[in-house]
Amino acid sequence: MSLLTEPRLDDADLLFETLVEAHRDLDAEASRRLDARIILLLANHIGSVETVREAVLVAREAVKPRKNP
């Protein structure tokens, strides 16, 4: 897997704030489109569909209910 999931951000709190701020005043539909534009821009920046697919898998896993131990 080439997707990096270790901490890499130069400023984690600023990233969170930036994303949340980006959606200020937007309704649900406009928010969704904004997210889509951001993802498309970042995906192109990454330049690899494979990496995006890995991110999709990891993201979907994250909200699956955990099996009881």
Added chain:
Amino acid sequence: MQSTYTAPRYAYRPAGDAGAHHAVIVVGGGMVGLTVALDLAQRGQRVVVLDDDDTVSVGSRAICFAKRTLEIYGRLGLGRKALAKGVTWHVGKVFFQDRPIYEFDLLPEMGHEYPAFVNLQQYYIEQWLVEACVATGFVDIRWRSRVVGVLNHAGGATIEVETPDGRHMLHADWLLACDGARSFVRDSLGLPFVGKVFRDRFLIADVVMKADFPAERWFWFDPPFHRGGSVLLHRQADDVYRIDFQLGWDADPEAEKEPGRVAARVREMLGPDRPFELEWVSVYTFRCRRMEQFRHGRTLFLGDAAHQVSPFGARGGNGGVQDADNLAWKLAAVLDGTAPEALLDSYDTERVPAADENILNSARSTDFITPKSDAARAYRDAVLELAEHHAFARPLVNSGRLSRPAVLRDSVLNTPDAEPWDGGVLPGAPAIDAPLADGWLLGALRHDFAALVFGDAGDVPQGVRPVRIGMGAIDAVRRYAAHSGTVVLIRPDQHVAARWRGVDAAAIAAARDRALGLGA
């Protein structure tokens, strides 16, 4: 309504051969059935074609004929006619709301006999195919002859035919089912035809008008004259324009076909001052599906009977014509005894992946045009919003990925490259045209096995027609990445079978035998 074209009526004639035995019977005299019949006839085979109707395709159907189809029709003697009558185009433009966001050129280089696309109404092609079939003297087209029963067995098929004179039986060594998307042959053999339906409806209006719109494909997402939907505009022969309005799933197909309502939509688009007449109107729902296999013993399925796609990308008819192109030479070789029956398995293994490629592309286009969830719509609209100012988003805009010929990359009939190649035309790909000193490269291939022999190369074996190409033919040399001594073996359907930097006649013969299914 139709004013620019009068469909011929072909007379029913009693065949009077009840119980007769024929080598090849084609069920369905549509575009694909007639194409395969003509190809077989030009290879010296006798063919009976049965069609339940007495005329050509009526109404709004195929209009965009791709370069490869034109090349196949060129081989069959109809290419120039299509070029002369149709509207040549190669540029597509995509608009979002009121502005252009993306433009593509499907054939940016010169030096090909045929353009990227010619727009021509399907009925012209079918009418010319009928005439050409009859002219061979080898095709017996029987109109108003509906197949109503099929029995498939090891030695061929027995069919029941219903005519104005009643029913009779016929026997065929080989049955070619070209009876369209609702194939009776397929259903009566109980063969599944699975895929997906797109929950959307499209109004297709063919409109006659004088206009000087450029010969380009124009596609709008959410234009001011049709908010929330998409619109596609194509120019055809005889000053007919095809306009395709996306209506959404909830539209009432009957109400939408009402001429006053259609005219209002068209006027909204063209402005109040442009006179036009409605030529033909229909409402469609599109689907993508295919059979699991196209060969079932001695019954073979071609065209829409075998696979169906949505029209975005013009892959239906163009795909079907490639089926005919792929099958005709193989079946002729089997009938002539120069190839084993097993060669026909390669029809299945070559054309099933080709159909999958067409289905994948047209399904992706349709999913872009008709987003199937709110999330899909958000991504679709995001792409459109970004495309105007950001080049990266333009290739994501999918208004139809237009028909490309299949590359039969993994075919067992190919002899894989033994030497390193940098570019050129790989085994399985269709031969690429280029100008030669005395005509076109594809024209020189005709429909036998042929070898492109570049510069200073040696002999080719018996049964392979050499096409000698001097190193001064720079387009051909560049397109085939040829050196002096390069030989490219081409199958009768003009796909590359093998290529070498240097070769002897024995190796060429071995590759030819492999392409005939005579063992690797």
